[in-house]
Amino acid sequence: MSSRGGGLPLLPEGLLRAQRGLKRVVVGVDFSLQSEFALARALRLPLAHGASFIVLHASPPLDGHTGPDGTLAGERCLRRSVASAVRRLRQRPDVDVREELRTGDAPHVAAALAKDEGVEVLVVGRPHPTYPAKPLPDTSVVMRLVREVDASVLVVVPHPGRVYHRPLVAVNFSRESRRALELTMRLCPASTPIEVLHVVDLREEDAAPPGQAAPLAQWLRSRQEREDAARAALGRFLAPYRETGRALELRVRMGDPLECIHAESIERESDLLTLGMSTANPPSPLTEGVLARSHCDVLISRHAAPPAALGDGEAPSRPIVHD
Numbered sequence: 542m543s544s545r546g547g548g549l550p551l552l553p554e555g556l557l558r559a560q561r562g563l564k565r566v567v568v569g570v571d572f573s574l575q576s577e578f579a580l581a582r583a584l585r586l587p588l589a590h591g592a593s594f595i596v597l598h599a600s601p602p603l604d605g606h607t608g609p610d611g612t613l614a615g616e617r618c619l620r621r622s623v624a625s626a627v628r629r630l631r632q633r634p635d636v637d638v639r640e641e642l643r644t645g646d647a648p649h650v651a652a653a654l655a656k657d658e659g660v661e662v663l664v665v666g667r668p669h670p671t672y673p674a675k676p677l678p679d680t681s682v683v684m685r686l687v688r689e690v691d692a693s694v695l696v697v698v699p700h701p702g703r704v705y706h707r708p709l710v711a712v713n714f715s716r717e718s719r720r721a722l723e724l725t726m727r728l729c730p731a732s733t734p735i736e737v738l739h740v741v742d743l744r745e746e747d748a749a750p751p752g753q754a755a756p757l758a759q760w761l762r763s764r765q766e767r768e769d770a771a772r773a774a775l776g777r778f779l780a781p782y783r784e785t786g787r788a789l790e791l792r793v794r795m796g797d798p799l800e801c802i803h804a805e806s807i808e809r810e811s812d813l814l815t816l817g818m819s820t821a822n823p824p825s826p827l828t829e830g831v832l833a834r835s836h837c838d839v840l841i842s843r844h845a846a847p848p849a850a851l852g853d854g855e856a857p858s859r860p861i862v863h864d
Contacts, residue, residue, distance in 0.1 A: 562589035575666030717817030
């Protein structure tokens with residue numbers, strides 16, 4: 542299928558009909574429990590024949606120079622992690638498992654490695670969110686990785702008990718949304734239904750002063766019309782994938798995008814929540830809010846769009862809402 546036009550899939554011919562594993566995966570570890578979860582999840586991802594599986598640990602610049610608990614200890618821990626990965630992948634001799642022990646700021650190191658290796662997905666762990674949810678500071682490692690690494694980032698929260706079986710993808714009909722859906726399709730078994738959510742943003746209407754509010758009958762009619770239009774647009778967006786036999790569940794919500802996405806993931810007991818993001822734009826408040834509040838894994842799908850892509854009538858990235 543051609544990638545031209547906003548209504549067509551972006552994957553080359555044939556890739557929608559058959560699963561395609563990942564070719565280059567990096568797992569960032571700091572030997573915490575969360576990074577152990579990240580490694581366990583990465584080992585459950587579908588890997589292509591001849592894939593590269595890299596376990597990365599970055600030590601601070603002065604680590605190891607003033608005491609025995611520095612780089613040397615990190616090297617020993619890293620080798621244990623790699624040995625564990627090799628054992629788990631013993632039935633896949635075609636997969637190249639290797640370690641990367643580097644010195645420097647972890648997000649900078651990860652960004653450089655992703656660029657050098659052409660990494661498709663970086664897998665990292667984060668602690669389970671607290672309640673009430675607190676915003677992730679800009680200086681947090683997770684936010685810096687999402688902001689600085691030019692690759693998709695999979696943030697692992699709970700212990701991975703099985704392959705993903707309840708994925709949720711939030712879309713806004715943009716190129717980034719399409720790539721996010723297609724990446725999720727690659728990470729999940731072909732038999733797994735994928736829930737696709739579109740949110741109609743009603744924040745402006747809900748914030749309108751009482752005197753400016755439309756009569757109830759008019760408001761209900763307008764709301765229904767917008768919901769019907771969004772559902773029809775979502776159906777058109779997903780039509781090419783449904784033709785391949787992929788099970789996709791359409792969901793439309795109306796309201797605040799962050800609240801709707803969070804509520805949907807809780808109600809559906811999602812184990813993976815995917816958002817699309819452009820490499821040209823920093824993480825949006827929506828992305829930050831999802832990362833801060835999600836109790837399941839979050840995949841920030843990030844792909845560099847070719848320069849000609851925006852000339853084909855596609856708009857740059859925007860929040861996952863319906864205008």
